[in-house]
Amino acid sequence: MTRLSVNINKIATIRNARGGNNPNLVQVALDCERFGAQGITVHPRPDERHIRYQDVLDLHEVVTTEFNIEGNPDDRFIELVRRAKPAQVTLVPDAPDAITSNAGWDTIRHADHLRQLIDTFRADGIRVSIFVDANERMVEGARAVGTDRIELYTEPYATQYPNDRDAAVAPFVKAAQKAQELGLGLNAGHDLSLENLRFFAEKVPGLLEVSIGHALICDALYFGLENTIQMYRRELMYNE
Template sequence: MTKLSVNINKIATLRNSRGGNVPDLLKVARDIESFGAQGITVHPRPDERHIRYQDTRDLPGVITTEFNIEGNPIDSFIKLVLEVKPAQVTLVPDAEDAITSNAGWDTVKHKDYLTEIIKEFKQNNIRTSIFVDPDVTMVQGAAQTGTDRIELYTEGYAAAFEKGDKTAIKPYIDAANIAAEVGLGLNAGHDLNLENTAFFKQNIPNLLEVSIGHALIAESLYLGLENVIQMYLHRLK
């Protein structure tokens, strides 16, 4: 079964919009685990507009499943990850002012940079993953950095699927097959939702984990958080 890691950034966004501690991010994280999710993901940004660095420090004290920290490996992010020591760090090349992640790494151009950062994380027993587009060259380049896994950036698939174009899965299948050939674990995320996740899972070999946040939280407004998590788990079987 592919693991479901729930990104709780949107819970933090809601909390921050009014100040105070409603909703309680730590309680929501515990509840998400109790509803069956196998991981919690956060993506702290330098302006702390949703997940705060202190949230990232506090979460390991209350969650029991895998903790995944995503982000651009600027100095403050690297320091935070080395302090917290999550199960996994996912490196994402987003600009500091990005609304959301919008591209994968050029793993050929940034090979030396990524290799150095990944080496430090792995020396601290933190599993590493690189956010990449479904491009065979980028997957092969990722393998040269020493990373444990890649995370396929699925926005292109999701946008095409919404229009009824299921052929958009093809480059993701190719990327997944190459990842297996070069010994990389495979994660995926971005714009996956209740409508498109099952088809993606059914067609992508060796899919270890998906990270889903925005859609899952939005769907929960209508269907309830516990129910939605169970629906995703069913789709990922």
């Protein structure tokens, strides 16, 4: 079964635009769960331009599905994750000034660093996922450092999908097959949408979880949040 984790960063962006607490991020997270989300994802960044560090601690108190915290593992992020103790931490190598994540880890070059991080989080009982490109060598490197899962960075798939969906998904199928061969759990995320999600989930073996934020929140402006979450769930229903 492929699970849907809703990334609520964009809700925090809207709230922060006017100050105050409208929309209420915690209430939206609870509503997402009530509407069928099987997880809640947040990606705090150092400038707190959307998710604030306090948001993470507040959400930790109320989220009853899988809580996933993703981000660049600087010292402050590590401390935050260890306090919140989510079900999963996803390590993403994005620069502090990045608009959004734009590449996966070089799991070979950064092997020692990743191994230390994984040991730290797993000692606290937190499952670890590493954000990687659809590259079999990077998947092998992820297995070598002891991670529980990888998350495939799917923006290249989404970009190529309208032109040649079979070519777009091919490297992700190979990466997923390598992950299965090595016993790694498999997640995916970035620019997955109602247009391209079903095909990806049908073709990529062993897909456990997708994390979707931007496209889902944009669709919710037209379809409503509850209906949109159910629409995304239906794109994954063939796996259930």
